[in-house]
Amino acid sequence: MVTGANGHLGNTLVRALLARGQHVRAGVRDIDRGAALNGLDCQVVCAELQDPDSLRQALQGVDVLYQVAAVFKHWARNPHAEIVDVNVQGTRNVLRAAAEAGVRRVVYVSSVAAVGHNGQRLDESSWNTDQSNPYYRSKILSERAAWETAKAHNLPMVAVLPSAIIGPHTTRLTDTMGFLAAVLGRKLMLDPNFYFNFVDVRDVADGLIRAAEKGRAGQRYLLANQQASSLAEVIEALNTLCPGYRLPRRAPKALLLLIAWLQEQRARYTGQPAELLLSQVQMFYGVRQVYCIDKAINELGYQPRSPQNALKQAFTHLLAR
Numbered sequence: 001m002v003t004g005a006n007g008h009l010g011n012t013l014v015r016a017l018l019a020r021g022q023h024v025r026a027g028v029r030d031i032d033r034g035a036a037l038n039g040l041d042c043q044v045v046c047a048e049l050q051d052p053d054s055l056r057q058a059l060q061g062v063d064v065l066y067q068v069a070a071v072f073k074h075w076a077r078n079p080h081a082e083i084v085d086v087n088v089q090g091t092r093n094v095l096r097a098a099a100e101a102g103v104r105r106v107v108y109v110s111s112v113a114a115v116g117h118n119g120q121r122l123d124e125s126s127w128n129t130d131q132s133n134p135y136y137r138s139k140i141l142s143e144r145a146a147w148e149t150a151k152a153h154n155l156p157m158v159a160v161l162p163s164a165i166i167g168p169h170t171t172r173l174t175d176t177m178g179f180l181a182a183v184l185g186r187k188l189m190l191d192p193n194f195y196f197n198f199v200d201v202r203d204v205a206d207g208l209i210r211a212a213e214k215g216r217a218g219q220r221y222l223l224a225n226q227q228a229s230s231l232a233e234v235i236e237a238l239n240t241l242c243p244g245y246r247l248p249r250r251a252p253k254a255l256l257l258l259i260a261w262l263q264e265q266r267a268r269y270t271g272q273p274a275e276l277l278l279s280q281v282q283m284f285y286g287v288r289q290v291y292c293i294d295k296a297i298n299e300l301g302y303q304p305r306s307p308q309n310a311l312k313q314a315f316t317h318l319l320a321r
Contacts, residue, residue, distance in 0.1 A: 001025040001062040003047050003094065004069030006036040008177070009109070009162070012169045013066060013205040014042055020209070027058050027069070036171040049090030055097035064105045064212050065098050067091070067146075071138065072174060074280065075264075075273045079134030087138040091145045099153035106157040107212050108146045112197065112224055112291065113139040115161055117283075123292040124161070124220040133279035158215035160208055163224035163289065166314035167201035177314065183234055183245075184318055190251035192281075195228035197289040200310040203302070210300040221296040228288040229307045237311035241319065256281045 004010035005026030027047025047058040076082035116128030131137035150157040207223040263274035296302035
């Protein structure tokens with residue numbers, strides 16, 4: 001079973017499992033909004049992470065659970081209630097239901113947000129201590145809750161920690177793909193001096209399957225790339241497909257902080273999400289997101305596309321939309 005099966009990673013994972021001849025149960029919050037699964041030979045079921053009864057029913061007879069579903073947004077009017085609590089409690093609910101259903105194996109999708117970044121090549125032993133960003137806080141606390149719940153219920157679990165996921169099979173643009181769409185649409189007026197660790201969604205899906213098959217219970221596996229990409233490198237990849245894009249002027253950090261503050265003030269009044277947060281500027285400005293992925297390579301056979309290859313294929317997908 002795959003939760004969040006109509007999302008970017010979940011949908012790609014369902015397709016990868018079906019291609020391997022697996023019987024797949026696709027869990028979604030609303031069965032009437034499962035257009036991303038149309039034409040796929042899978043069983044679509046309601047699996048709402050805040051509804052334990054729906055989870056118990058959906059997990060009956062399931063051998064392997066891929067826990068993909070989560071709130072993925074950085075801004076909310078009430079971030080603790082709308083992002084943090086939802087992700088943490090949803091994690092507890094689905095793992096308890098999995099234990100009750102006798103699930104043999106859980107692959108829990110965390111994030112590099114739970115590892116953090118400081119310009120050094122971090123590995124799975126690192127835990128992020130910066131919880132200033134609501135989404136990052138939710139992923140840190142959710143993964144810790146996952147390990148606590150799995151231990152309490154003697155549930156065999158491995159955790160995978162993807163970086164910034166890009167690529168095909170997006171029916172709705174994630175924040176990450178939305179950033180690439182903004183670059184493609186020439187909407188980025190300034191270079192924020194952020195460095196992104198991009199990974200192709202198909203490589204992450206493959207890594208999840210490998211984690212189910214080869215991962216050691218109780219272990220974390222980083223599914224990222226070894227290099228981070230600057231905006232200049234993003235534009236370089238785009239120019240191989242559509243020449244003529246230029247790198248905008250780099251924004252001083254003080255200017256970005258001002259822009260983020262204004263964005264957050266406007267968002268509080270309008271309810272429209274802020275496109276840039278103060279916490280994002282503080283976390284990302286000038287800091288390379290680099291990770292040691294040796295463990296996933298050696299134990300799972302994980303082999304991600306290069307960032308440039310992943311970017312080219314992501315832009316190809318966006319151009320075809």
